[in-house]
Amino acid sequence: MRYRCKVCGYIYDPEVGEPRTGTPPGTAFDNLPELWRCPKCGAGKIRFMMIR
Numbered sequence: 379m380r381y382r383c384k385v386c387g388y389i390y391d392p393e394v395g396e397p398r399t400g401t402p403p404g405t406a407f408d409n410l411p412e413l414w415r416c417p418k419c420g421a422g423k424i425r426f427m428m429i430r
Contacts, residue, residue: 388417390409
């Protein structure tokens, strides 16, 4: 499963992680820290929705 930011459209893919925030590949979205923010627009995790 991937997750899309409802504010800017950024896609978080757990298989890839996010190098800009130091998130290694294989990190599940649910395992991201609660204070994790979208690297593109700064929106919080609550602004993300699961996509297939």
